[in-house]
Amino acid sequence: MKSSVITFPGSNCDRDMDVALKKFGFNNKMVWHNDNELPKSDLVVLPGGFSYGDYLRCGSMASKSKIMQSVINFAKSGGLVMGICNGFQILVESGLVPGVLLRNKYLEFICKNVFVKIENKDNPYFKNLDKDIFEFHIAHNEGNYFCTGDQLKEIEDNNQVAIYYCNNNGKTEEKFNPNGSLKNIAGIFNKEKNVLGMMPHPERMIDKSLSGEDGSLFFKNLINNIR
Amino acid sequence: MEVNEQIAIDHGLKKDEYKKICDLLKRTPNLTELGIFSAMWNEHCSYKSSRLHLKKLPTTGKKVIQGPGENAGVIDIEDGDAIVFKIESHNHPSFIEPYQGAATGVGGIMRDVFTMGARPIANLNSIHFGSPQHKKTKNLLRGVVHGIGGYGNCMGVPTIAGQTSFDSSYNGNILVNAMTLGLVKKNKIFYSKAAGLNKPVIYVGSKTGRDGIHGASMASASFDEKIEEKKPTVQVGDPFTEKLLLEACLELMAGDSIIAIQDMGAAGLTSSSIEMASKGNLGIELNLNKVPCRETKMTPYEIMLSESQERMLIVLENGKEGLAKKIFDKWNLDFAIIGKTTKTKNIELFFDNEQVAKIPVNTLVENSPMYDRKWKKSKLPKKIKFEKEVFSNLKIKGVLQKILSNQNICSKEWIWRQYDHTVMGDTIQKPGGDSGVVRVHGTEKAVAATVDSSAVYCWAHPLTGGKQVVAESWRNLISVGATPIAITNCLNFGSPEKEDNMGEFVECVKGIGEASKYLEFPVVSGNVSFYNQTKEVGIKPTPSIGGVGLIKNYKKMITMDFKEINNLVLIIGKTEGHIDQSLFARTILDEKNGPPPEINLFNEKNNGQSLLSLIEKDYIKSAHDISLGGLITAVSKMCIKGNKGIKIKRSKSLISEIEYLFSEDQGRYIIEIDPKNLKEVTKILNKNSVHHEELGIIIEKEMIINEKTKVTIDELKSYNTNWLTNFMSS
DSSP: OEEEEEEOTTBOSHHHHHHHHHHTTOEEEEEETTOSSOOSOSEEEEOOBOGGGGOSSTTTTGGGSHHHHHHHHHHHTTOEEEEETHHHHHHHHHTSSSSEEEOOTTSSOEEEEEEEEEOOOOSTTTTTOSOSEEEEEEEESOOEEEOOHHHHHHHHHTTOEEEEEEOTTOOOOGGGOSSOOGGGEEEEEOTTSSEEEESSOGGGOSBTTTTBSHHHHHHHHHHHHHO | OOOOHHHHHHTTOOHHHHHHHHHHHTSOOOHHHHHHHHHHHSHHHHOTTTHHHHTTSOOOOTTEEEOBTBSSEEEEOSTTEEEEEEEEEOHHHHHHSHHHHHHHHHHHHHHHHHTTTOEEEEEEEEEEEOOTTSTTHHHHHHHHHHHHHHHHHHHTOOEEEEEEEEOGGGSSOOEEEEEEEEEEEGGGOOOSOOOSSSOEEEEEESOBOSTTTTHHHHTTSOBOTTGGGGGGGSOOOOHHHHHHHHHHHHHHHTTTOEEEEEEOOTTHHHHHHHHHHHHHTOEEEEEGGGSOBSSTTOOHHHHHHOOOSSEEEEEEOTTOHHHHHHHHHHTTOEEEEEEEEESSOEEEEEETTEEEEEEEHHHHTTTSOOOOOOOOOOOOOOOOOOOHHHHHTSOHHHHHHHHHTSTTTSOOHHHHTTSOOSTTSOEEEOTTSSSEEEEOTTSSOEEEEEEEOOHHHHHHOHHHHHHHHHHHHHHHHHHTTOEEEEEEEEEEOSOTTSHHHHHHHHHHHHHHHHHHHHTTOOEEEEEEEOOOEETTEEOOOEEEEEEEEEESSGGGOOOSSOOOTTOEEEEESOOOOOOTTSHHHHHTSOOOOSOOOOOOHHHHHHHHHHHHHHHHTTOEEEEEEOOTTHHHHHHHHHHHHHTOEEEEOOOOOSSOHHHHHHOOOSSOEEEEEOGGGHHHHHHHHHHTTOOEEEEEEEESSEEEETTTEEEEHHHHHHHHHSHHHHHHHO
16 A cells, blocks of 8 residues: 655654564655645555644645645545644645644643544545554644534534544533643544544554554555555 | 954953054054954853863873864764763853853854764753742743753754752842754864965855854843843854754765854854964965855954854865855855965954954963962861751641752653653653663664752862762762763853852862763863853852763663652762751751761762662663752652652661751662662672662552651652743743
8 A cells, every 4th residue: 555745845744654564564754745646555654743844824834845736636536535733734735634723722742642523434534443542642733623603514414523532431511622722623624534634643652662562553544545 | 444452451361462463463453353253262162261270181081082172072883883971051141041042052062062973962051040949040941941942952953951940049140051962973083273375265144244253251240220132142043054064064074164163152254264274273264255144234343253143154174165165065164265374373354455454373372361260278177066956846847848859850841841852853862861861873882961069069169079970970870880981071160250250260170170070971072151240249159060971772771760669769979968068058047157068079970870880781671860959859859750669768877857858968879679689789889888778668649757657659740740831921
């Protein structure tokens, strides 16, 4: 299975994502933001970091990078595109998924483990996973998801919410919301479910010596789903 | 402008220093030249008050590849890998402008590390603030934490450990010390020594602006009421540009184009060009019209003294200019050939086709002033005689609550959860442990790092305090199962022109030297920050020690959380009941006098090495060193982290219960073992003549002391976790 990770100026989780994808069997290529064409890929990942130093708005300048036209075309033709953290911010700025990501409610960068609940498994990312609640890791300053009431209705009607912040029992109450996100939303799909944007970093949870191993479950399942 | 003595004094030079400049040049310097001298001869760059004493530190060892004198120290971690590391202060700018001051401190130390060819893999910091009641403390803390996070997070380097303290002696002078570790192949280390004639001198990175002019001079003076006016001397950081600079430099370093490289830190273009020329015993010629500037009409004086961040100076091999330019273009960074190396041994500057400065390099470096400042030796204070009733009237639980919630003991999670501590995917021990630990990517090895200081002990008796900090660093590394290798030091003191403060410096350095020599734990890099002083009041002497150690197999790393019910808990090292200068004496009894606990270096080494051998044999389930707050504080943290309790036996010791629980005798650790290994463990400790005793047994959810005091784990947690969050939101 072929994957591509895009490196923007200021990306800093590109290497970590490369390590994770290779560990679980992807043949991964690093792709430079200034390239015109994506290599042939089964999965394209926009990694975390601070593309363009978060100047203007997080993800805004990266969304106008040369490679993004190719990524957008790939997504529109049904290709799998996953944006993690800053990658999620780039996805919303490119219009590939709805909504915006605002500054965290408490105005602080937050780095910690969180629990997330998978709401909908009828998609190539989560289908066949045999549990619903995952422990992932977040590290961000602008992860406070927001959209208009009409958008939210559409998102919910289409089952586009990918994951919600919750506790270890799957309760999605406000007190388990680390950043003020609307309805505890931690990740979201496009309408067709081939594009996934999420704040948590599964690539930081791929080894029992790290913060946990739920990332391993996610990647193992993902490559099996794509095969 | 004609230069005269008054202008020299306004530049922070002394009368006799100005006279020396005129004598060395055999003429009056022009303003640009004077600016260059003042930048090179200030305390921050010249170490003129400290050099004489720093020379006495042990700086060599089997594992030392590079000691002090380069951008950072380098140690061997086997298999062709090396760790580059250093700690540096950014105290003065952080007080004036906490966000930018702290951010550029982090940026500066990372640049020191990647200048040597190493990719930064971990950041640490030691930050000290005034009393929580002081009106500036909260804003300074918030600004500094945001600044450290803002820079390190954006760079994608995990912040894995740190230290925070509050003490009224920092009311007017906070301390911000930043440390970085980088990983490099032993045969790909880059140095700052220029070599060869007519080699192109290249400027890369950000453009030069007017920010930070005279920053190093500002950091070499005491503060007064006009300190706010110094804001323009604080640099402004751009971590995004630094991330690009890091990637571009490492890409260029993969080839063989670079002869020498030096980052533009304190005193910017001045010190970087002069250091490269001085180390290479060469001259250097620069055309300042070629320097990329972001403001118009900048003068040679401003260009040479700007401390704009994220800039590097490189001496390239001839013919590699095109290749280098292509890399910096790719990363959208400025690249300019601004000069060449020469045989003249002068620094010569040209601007608008005129020579604007010509100074022999040796006058700036070798002939810089060195002072043997007067200093006062301090006496060991007399031991305080505490009345037994004072102790017996206290309720253990109440005292424990006060100690665990003390601002210098409580959990600092509010701080470190704002730092990305997991990026790069190799952090296997995060902040809150004895040391932070990161794996050496793709190997079985891991590197442990800790940063420590004990200003109270250093203030009470500098010689003992100096030794203690090194010993504590050593213990923190051993507690996670790492073999200590070397240290870096950041020496924060008051004015060297005052005999008391100079005495504190001299004796702390002596203590650091004695301990690091005995423990074979050499000093490979460091930095001195004097003048942490507002008017007549200096800070408590605060040497920060950054220690680095190696874990050969990361799966053998130890953490402090209690692991299993019914396991035994032992104390290594003897508890003698030294209460003077303990947190208990200072906060509960309000007794601020007396000597700090004594350091027995033989015991430190023996106890530490014995524990390492137990770890090697897989006997140790958890370990934690005993430091501030004494035995019971250490045990409480192990309970909190492991979510388990302990039943503590009545001690056979003759000292009172309070002394047993809260004294701060040194050289001690708490360890958890499987009861089936007790015999073997005892045998090894006895064989090594290591004092040890059984403390108790791990139980569920409750700490029971001598069958009468009971504290639940939830109570311990509530004592320890809330202070900082409440303080910051109050």
